[in-house]
Amino acid sequence: MASKSDNETRTGKLQNQKPQDQLSVSRRNFLEAGAAAGVGAAALSIPGAAAAQSRAAAQSGAAAQSGAAAQSGVPTQWDYEADVVVCGGGASGLVCAIRARDAGLSVLVVEGNFDAGGKMLHSGGQTSMGGGDPLQLRDIAGASDPKGYITVASTHSREELTDDIERLFTEWTDWSVLDPHAQAPYRYNPRGIQRAMAENAPAARKLLMDNYVQFARIRGSNPNSGISRARQAGPFLKLAAVTDIKAGTISREDAGTPGVRASHFAPIPLGPVADVAGPDTVGGGACMARCLEFSAREKGIRFMFNRHMDELIREQQFAGRVLGVRASYSPRRDPDTGAQLTSLWKNGNVEETRQTITVRARKGVMVATGGHANNPQFRSMFYPAMNEPAFPASTWAVLGPRGLDASGIIAGMKVGANLSGMQQNLGLSHLTYLIPQRLATRDAYSGELPGHPTFSLRKSSGIPMLGTGDFEHLIAVNQVGKRFFNEINLTKRAGLSLFPGGPAGGTPKAGLQHVPLDWRNCDPAFVRTMYQRHDGVHAALAMNEGSVAPNYYSGPLWAIFDSAAVARAKWNIEPPFTSLENGYFFKADTIEELAAKIKKGHEFQRVPLKYLAETVAKWNTGVGAGRDPEFERHADAPMHPINRPPFYAASIMVVWHDSYGGLSVNEKSQVVDLTGAVIPGLYCGGEASGSGNQHGLARAHINGFIAGTNLAKEA
Numbered sequence: 187m188a189s190k191s192d193n194e195t196r197t198g199k200l201q202n203q204k205p206q207d208q209l210s211v212s213r214r215n216f217l218e219a220g221a222a223a224g225v226g227a228a229a230l231s232i233p234g235a236a237a238a239q240s241r242a243a244a245q246s247g248a249a250a251q252s253g254a255a256a257q258s259g260v261p262t263q264w265d266y267e268a269d270v271v272v273c274g275g276g277a278s279g280l281v282c283a284i285r286a287r288d289a290g291l292s293v294l295v296v297e298g299n300f301d302a303g304g305k306m307l308h309s310g311g312q313t314s315m316g317g318g319d320p321l322q323l324r325d326i327a328g329a330s331d332p333k334g335y336i337t338v339a340s341t342h343s344r345e346e347l348t349d350d351i352e353r354l355f356t357e358w359t360d361w362s363v364l365d366p367h368a369q370a371p372y373r374y375n376p377r378g379i380q381r382a383m384a385e386n387a388p389a390a391r392k393l394l395m396d397n398y399v400q401f402a403r404i405r406g407s408n409p410n411s412g413i414s415r416a417r418q419a420g421p422f423l424k425l426a427a428v429t430d431i432k433a434g435t436i437s438r439e440d441a442g443t444p445g446v447r448a449s450h451f452a453p454i455p456l457g458p459v460a461d462v463a464g465p466d467t468v469g470g471g472a473c474m475a476r477c478l479e480f481s482a483r484e485k486g487i488r489f490m491f492n493r494h495m496d497e498l499i500r501e502q503q504f505a506g507r508v509l510g511v512r513a514s515y516s517p518r519r520d521p522d523t524g525a526q527l528t529s530l531w532k533n534g535n536v537e538e539t540r541q542t543i544t545v546r547a548r549k550g551v552m553v554a555t556g557g558h559a560n561n562p563q564f565r566s567m568f569y570p571a572m573n574e575p576a577f578p579a580s581t582w583a584v585l586g587p588r589g590l591d592a593s594g595i596i597a598g599m600k601v602g603a604n605l606s607g608m609q610q611n612l613g614l615s616h617l618t619y620l621i622p623q624r625l626a627t628r629d630a631y632s633g634e635l636p637g638h639p640t641f642s643l644r645k646s647s648g649i650p651m652l653g654t655g656d657f658e659h660l661i662a663v664n665q666v667g668k669r670f671f672n673e674i675n676l677t678k679r680a681g682l683s684l685f686p687g688g689p690a691g692g693t694p695k696a697g698l699q700h701v702p703l704d705w706r707n708c709d710p711a712f713v714r715t716m717y718q719r720h721d722g723v724h725a726a727l728a729m730n731e732g733s734v735a736p737n738y739y740s741g742p743l744w745a746i747f748d749s750a751a752v753a754r755a756k757w758n759i760e761p762p763f764t765s766l767e768n769g770y771f772f773k774a775d776t777i778e779e780l781a782a783k784i785k786k787g788h789e790f791q792r793v794p795l796k797y798l799a800e801t802v803a804k805w806n807t808g809v810g811a812g813r814d815p816e817f818e819r820h821a822d823a824p825m826h827p828i829n830r831p832p833f834y835a836a837s838i839m840v841v842w843h844d845s846y847g848g849l850s851v852n853e854k855s856q857v858v859d860l861t862g863a864v865i866p867g868l869y870c871g872g873e874a875s876g877s878g879n880q881h882g883l884a885r886a887h888i889n890g891f892i893a894g895t896n897l898a899k900e901a
């Protein structure tokens with residue numbers, strides 16, 4: 187199959203790459219104010235930062251107009267200027283920034299949050315690339331990492347790790363692979379983009395490794411990242427006396443302690459990964475995010491935090507180049523102390539507190555603002571019931587209410603960008619919206635703990651359930667206090683189509699036996715086998731007596747249990763797992779009192795739980811008879827009465843985790859308009875883009891890599 191994309195990037199070289207000392211970074215530019223010093227250095231001052239250059243409008247050919255923002259929206263004076271402006275300092279943005287900086291460009295990261303890393307910072311960090319990437323080659327050779335921290339052998343055979351670009355491309359577009367919803371997520375991947383991604387996957391992995399990211403042994407693959415080869419590995423650091431990114435080490439304090447304490451470095455404590463690395467190693471997304479951030483700062487990339495990109499500035503709304511961005515001040519504060527939240531590291535930060543500023547991008551703007559999971563209006567385009575604002579995005583606390591607000595996508599649409607891949611929200615629905623097995627916290631997808639500055643926003647880590655079994659100890663009710671589903675099946679989700687596949691994972695055959703593009707992979711008999719839907723999330727979002735015009739919100743959901751359940755299940759319901767102050771956990775001596783407390787104390791409880799006492803009484807009668815006529819739960823698990831005070835209510839959340847679909851891009855990560863024409867100077871990657879339905883990090887990294895490559899080629 188013909189290649190149309192950036193072959194040269196596989197060698198890590200750009201055709202027009204210049205030596206560092208010949209770079210076209212203007213000496214007058216504030217970005218030349220000083221290369222970043224080591225991590226921990228004081229914030230750099232920026233001589234003349236406010237003296238932004240006004241050449242931009244003239245250079246661009248835009249009409250000269252007076253005032254900061256002329257009628258066309260193109261400023262005559264810009265507040266800042268850089269070769270590349272990256273909006274969003276997460277997975278896609280950091281890689282794009284590093285790639286562009288390596289090619290000698292000046293880069294400013296405009297980040298809406300107070301710290302770098304985005305969702306990547308508290309992700310699991312599991313990254314599927316492949317195509318014969320350097321990790322696959324390392325594990326085939328049985329080699330360790332350069333520092334020798336990996337002391338365990340690969341559990342995969344040579345064959346399972348032997349990969350190439352053709353295979354990767356074929357698999358990422360294999361129409362025959364199903365997921366256990368009997369849907370075919372790979373089928374709808376855009377082919378030109380997937381080709382470019384396959385070709386750039388090995389070099390993108392290399393970039394991560396060249397910028398301090400240490401990967402453990404490969405194990406399996408990520409959702410929708412291929413079915414016949416092992417491609418996924420997670421980042422790790424070695425526990426030591428001090429955190430030293432160059433040495434690949436982290437202190438116990440920065441690593442945190444699972445179940446006890448997190449840190450500013452890692453909002454979720456890093457967990458042991460001895461099975462895939464070696465003794466005293468810990469892993470998690472922070473190991474990757476902090477390494478990339480460290481390297482970016484070291485290379486002289488500048489960060490402007492607390493700065494939300496609101497608008498893309500194009501010569502004309504639907505014509506000409508994208509020239510820069512307009513961005514507003516978006517500081518976040520501790521709700522208890524009022525103190526402003528600040529980034530962990532400060533070197534390379536550009537401090538700017540004006541309400542609105544403009545930033546000129548000489549070569550282009552990268553939209554790497556993540557997805558739309560926290561924008562109920564936007565996401566309800568795909569699932570109307572998810573207009574319910576009670577249900578947030580994963581990462582709600584760390585990124586804040588404006589994180590993942592679709593702002594990058596909307597800004598692109600306003601300058602004429604097309605959208606694509608939107609249906610993939612439904613194709614990967616087991617990772618899009620779901621009910622996590624964590625109660626009593628708003629941010630129920632993850633178990634953040636005290637130690638990270640944003641913990642005060644959530645105030646409770648949440649009660650983790652031990653699988654669906656723990657749900658036998660509670661009943662689940664909707665906003666009017668009625669049960670709505672068999673609790674044991676409530677959080678069950680379809681599996682994932684990933685390596686090693688097999689009958690539970692999207693292919694009739696497992697691992698190496700999988701035959702790509704074979705019609706038997708999705709013949710009617712296999713479809714019937716796969717069609718084992720659990721509709722708990724849809725029942726949870728159903729209308730009920732409390733759903734009223736004009737929005738018909740389904741309302742919040744509550745787990746109701748008693749003190750006997752707490753003792754039986756051995757749940758820890760003390761702080762920091764719960765909080766009696768955040769509106770997501772309540773305790774009372776009677777069910778009536780419990781209902782009243784929920785109504786008073788939860789921000790999205792719009793109606794009284796008028797059926798709650800009746801529901802609990804009915805449940806207890808059913809328990810006595812050993813029957814659950816409403817939802818037939820007696821067939822699945824023991825039933826326990828709810829009759830020993832105190833009684834408890836803990837929130838059950840529907841979380842919109844990842845989002846799929848976004849700005850339409852081509853194989854160079856350039857954004858295209860409704861006619862398919864490139865919007866000059868505008869790039870996009872990661873969850874803000876419609877570049878395909880691979881889960882999470884790898885797509886974001888590879889998109890960022892491709893964007894950085896092509897930004898360096900801009901005239």
Ligand SMILES: Cc1cc2nc3c(=O)[nH]c(=O)nc-3n(C[C@H](O)[C@H](O)[C@H](O)COP(=O)(O)OP(=O)(O)OC[C@H]3O[C@@H](n4cnc5c(N)ncnc54)[C@H](O)[C@@H]3O)c2cc1C
Pocket residue numbers: 273274275276277278279296297298299302303304305306307308309310311312313314408493494495496554555556557580581585588589590591593594631632844871872873874881882883884886
């Ligand atoms: C708990 C958890 C576990 C996960 N585990 C994995 C895993 O193991 N493997 C995997 O592949 N994926 C995983 N993911 C998903 C993965 O983290 C994301 O898909 C990935 O980080 C998306 O990359 P991105 O660059 O598109 O967005 P992000 O990494 O979220 O970065 C977007 C950045 O843009 C900023 N921003 C948003 N709007 C604006 C604006 N208007 N102006 C300026 N800045 C803005 C945000 O603050 C953020 O910093 C996980 C996610 C979570 C929450």
